[in-house]
Amino acid sequence: MNQLSDFTDGVFLIDFEFRPENGREGNTPEPVCLVVKDFLSGVTSRYWKDDIHSRSSAPFSVGRNAICVAYFASAEMDCFLKLGWQLPENVLDLYVEFRCLTNGTTPPNGAGLLGALLYFGLPTIAAQHKDAMRDLVLRGGPWNPHEQLDILDYCGTDVSALEMLLPAMLPTLDLPRALMRGRYMKAVSHMHTTGTPIDTQMQVEIATYWDQIQDALIEEIDASYGVFEGRTFKTKNWADYLQKEGIAWPRLATGRLELTDETFKQMARIHPKVAPIRELRSALSEMRLSNITVGDDGRNRCLLSPFASKTGRNQPSNSRFIFGPSVWLRGLIKPQEGFCLVYIDYSQQEFGIAAALSGDEKMMEAYRSGDPYLAFAIQAGAVPQGATKKSHKVEREQFKACVLAVQYGMGEISLAQRINQPVARARQLLALHRQTYRTFWAWSDATQDEAILNGKLWTTFGWEIRVKGQVNARSLRNFPMQGNGAEMLRIACIFLTEAGIRVCAPVHDAVLIELPLVGLDEGIVKAQGLMRLASSAVLGDFELGSDAKIICYPDRYMDERGQVMWDTVMGLIQKIKGK
Amino acid sequence: MLEIAKTSESTSPFSSLRLTQNFGETLGVKKVLTTVPVGRPSKDRFFRTHSSPSWVFPTWILENKASGETYLVSAEVASALGDQVRAVELYAAIDRQNNPFLIPIPLPGPNGVRNRWHESLAQAVERAKSVWIRISANKDLGGYDIFEATAKLPDPVWPDITMDELLEVAFKGRVITSLDHPIVQERLGKI
Numbered sequence: 099m100n101q102l103s104d105f106t107d108g109v110f111l112i113d114f115e116f117r118p119e120n121g122r123e124g125n126t127p128e129p130v131c132l133v134v135k136d137f138l139s140g141v142t143s144r145y146w147k148d149d150i151h152s153r154s155s156a157p158f159s160v161g162r163n164a165i166c167v168a169y170f171a172s173a174e175m176d177c178f179l180k181l182g183w184q185l186p187e188n189v190l191d192l193y194v195e196f197r198c199l200t201n202g203t204t205p206p207n208g209a210g211l212l213g214a215l216l217y218f219g220l221p222t223i224a225a226q227h228k229d230a231m232r233d234l235v236l237r238g239g240p241w242n243p244h245e246q247l248d249i250l251d252y253c254g255t256d257v258s259a260l261e262m263l264l265p266a267m268l269p270t271l272d273l274p275r276a277l278m279r280g281r282y283m284k285a286v287s288h289m290h291t292t293g294t295p296i297d298t299q300m301q302v303e304i305a306t307y308w309d310q311i312q313d314a315l316i317e318e319i320d321a322s323y324g325v326f327e328g329r330t331f332k333t334k335n336w337a338d339y340l341q342k343e344g345i346a347w348p349r350l351a352t353g354r355l356e357l358t359d360e361t362f363k364q365m366a367r368i369h370p371k372v373a374p375i376r377e378l379r380s381a382l383s384e385m386r387l388s389n390i391t392v393g394d395d396g397r398n399r400c401l402l403s404p405f406a407s408k409t410g411r412n413q414p415s416n417s418r419f420i421f422g423p424s425v426w427l428r429g430l431i432k433p434q435e436g437f438c439l440v441y442i443d444y445s446q447q448e449f450g451i452a453a454a455l456s457g458d459e460k461m462m463e464a465y466r467s468g469d470p471y472l473a474f475a476i477q478a479g480a481v482p483q484g485a486t487k488k489s490h491k492v493e494r495e496q497f498k499a500c501v502l503a504v505q506y507g508m509g510e511i512s513l514a515q516r517i518n519q520p521v522a523r524a525r526q527l528l529a530l531h532r533q534t535y536r537t538f539w540a541w542s543d544a545t546q547d548e549a550i551l552n553g554k555l556w557t558t559f560g561w562e563i564r565v566k567g568q569v570n571a572r573s574l575r576n577f578p579m580q581g582n583g584a585e586m587l588r589i590a591c592i593f594l595t596e597a598g599i600r601v602c603a604p605v606h607d608a609v610l611i612e613l614p615l616v617g618l619d620e621g622i623v624k625a626q627g628l629m630r631l632a633s634s635a636v637l638g639d640f641e642l643g644s645d646a647k648i649i650c651y652p653d654r655y656m657d658e659r660g661q662v663m664w665d666t667v668m669g670l671i672q673k674i675k676g677k
Numbered sequence: 678m679l680e681i682a683k684t685s686e687s688t689s690p691f692s693s694l695r696l697t698q699n700f701g702e703t704l705g706v707k708k709v710l711t712t713v714p715v716g717r718p719s720k721d722r723f724f725r726t727h728s729s730p731s732w733v734f735p736t737w738i739l740e741n742k743a744s745g746e747t748y749l750v751s752a753e754v755a756s757a758l759g760d761q762v763r764a765v766e767l768y769a770a771i772d773r774q775n776n777p778f779l780i781p782i783p784l785p786g787p788n789g790v791r792n793r794w795h796e797s798l799a800q801a802v803e804r805a806k807s808v809w810i811r812i813s814a815n816k817d818l819g820g821y822d823i824f825e826a827t828a829k830l831p832d833p834v835w836p837d838i839t840m841d842e843l844l845e846v847a848f849k850g851r852v853i854t855s856l857d858h859p860i861v862q863e864r865l866g867k868i
Contacts, residue, residue: 480828533774544701545700548700559695560694632689
């Protein structure tokens with residue numbers, strides 16, 4: 099299927115209007131209407147709410163020889179799943195393809211449907227009218243006959259837009275890979291529908307006591323620092339504290355103290371005594387409990403925003419997605435009775451991708467050893483053959499930091515700060531990486547050359563980034579690892595959801611899946627097998643392993659980085675309740 | 678349950694769509710060697726020498742201590758300059774950062790004997806053909822101490838060029854083939 103004429107059963111341009119069930123964010127959609135246009139015959143069909151809810155399947159062919167075209171297709175697929183319809187075999191998402199076409203540049207009018215139309219010089223409906231009609235849909239029913247016609251007409255304008263946009267974009271489309279991306283949009287829809295189970299009782303409890311918790315947290319932690327006034331972090335007080343403790347703190351060009359979370363994170367490594375204040379700041383600033391969108395069924399659902407980032411990764415809202423805010427809040431994730439949640443993440447994904455795609459045999463050997471950091475130290479001759487994580491803990495940590503520094507494009511000064519060693523040691527480690535993994539470095543250099551000379555880079559399945567204007571060499575060198583990591587997780591999500599495994603959410607290089615307690619082990623083996631298969635699809639037969647963390651009812655999910663904070667908050671709630 | 682259900686767990690349904698990541702392969706970008714120092718390595722620099730005889734070049738050199746420059750001179754010029762030039766063998770060497778350089782080792786005098794420093798340097802260069810070493814002058818002994826790297830370090834990767842090309846970079850603009858060369862004129866007291 100390389101061209102539209104191959105789809106002999108029809109090319110269907112579709113658009114749904116919908117609102118969240120009961121008007122509540124976090125619920126699955128309530129389809130309001132559907133407009134379908136057969137691109138080849140020109141026939142348009144309009145279906146109001148009752149017409150679609152009474153059907154058991156889509157009113158057009160969804161089989162192998164038909165193709166369904168939409169703009170941001172996961173929304174349409176969400177409606178399919180809600181209606182219990184079989185998903186279309188072939189999905190072409192013009193939003194995803196427009197993102198791919200313009201990735202790395204800034205389309206003047208954004209990546210929405212109107213932005214895409216304007217990009218190609220096509221006429222659009224007024225944005226104001228669009229907003230008004232969207233509000234009408236979101237208001238909820240009942241809609242009078244006149245409103246119904248308005249909504250259907252509005253839905254029809256989006257289909258007409260698709261009718262103009264498709265021929266304009268057609269010459270730019272790489273159809274087989276576009277369909278692969280469309281297949282991921284179906285997986286996204288499965289994940290939207292599944293959602294992540296939340297302990298709503300605890301969410302309410304934290305929200306109820308949050309004001310008192312904040313005050314108690316400040317009182318407890320800030321007692322040793324004296325930097326808060328009320329709930330406000332005072333820079334002046336922080337400067338006084340730093341002076342008193344003799345801590346040299348990074349400053350901005352203006353001379354003011356650098357107060358980003360990243361700076362606190364880095365400095366907490368060098369001066370562990372500042373770690374608690376960093377935790378406190380983070381907890382107070384990122385706590386947006388009420389924004390986490392949880393449906394009537396107690397599941398967190400939000401737009402996963404697939405392909406939104408330059409690397410092609412999902413970019414869900416930080417405040418709405420349960421994996422977005424501070425890590426301690428992930429303690430709210432709790433499996434339902436009879437079920438387990440399994441968090442499966444690829445082991446050292448970036449290192450493995452770099453090894454396989456660069457073809458660096460030594461790096462691949464290090465990955466296969468199961469402990470690439472220690473293997474690197476052995477290969478560099480820094481520790482003897484037979485060294486173990488236990489016998490050479492310090493060296494392993496330094497070589498690990500070096501590998502991560504290379505991945506993040508860190509210089510010798512940042513690495514030195516991270517490992518709390520002189521700059522000379524950091525320089526030495528970075529030189530050892532270059533000397534040990536020469537093939538990787540030659541490929542990394544070539545990646546940068548390619549981007550600058552030819553103006554673009556691409557992943558194994560054609561997600562492209564264009565390079566214009568001032569370049570960030572570090573990002574360019576890292577693009578193959580990030581972009582292909584994104585490809586890998588997309589394929590994993592496709593395999594998992596199509597195999598009937600309930601994927602709650604994708605999380606960077608991991609997935610959270612939900613399995614029944616009965617048959618748990620088999621389910622995990624199957625899921626890890628599919629993730630391995632996804633890795634070899636991207637890396638050409640080089641497989642990446644994965645780690646599985648299992649949480650069974652009545653336990654809750656917990657990120658070890660958030661354990662202390664969670665325990666503190668729980669303790670405070672008990673204390674407050676006991677008063 | 679689409680294609681995956683029909684696919685064995687060992688092959689990917691997407692393999693035919695996979696694009697290579699051979700960035701730069703068609704661009705032909707390569708590192709250009711622009712500088713090749715000539716001289717003894719500093720005491721903190723581990724190095725190896727090339728084990729092939731074709732990477733050793735016997736010649737005469739003229740050292741200008743004031744400017745720190747070394748000139749390659751032809752046989753005709755060398756005979757005119759007498760003891761101002763040195764008969765040496767230039768050994769191709771490379772450090773851990775993959776930077777190539779040339780080590781000149783003076784040849785034995787007419788009596789067939791080398792001074793102890795030169796003999797010691799020749800021994801070090803021979804040893805560096807198989808192991809990573811660094812050298813440090815020991816004035817009490819009148820020779821170089823040799824320190825071997827104890828770790829099993831990878832062999833060096835030599836640049837993809839010939840010894841002639843290496844010499845060309847090392848002595849670019851500093852080859853003396855005529856008695857009219859200003860340096861020769863100066864050394865002969867003619868200017």
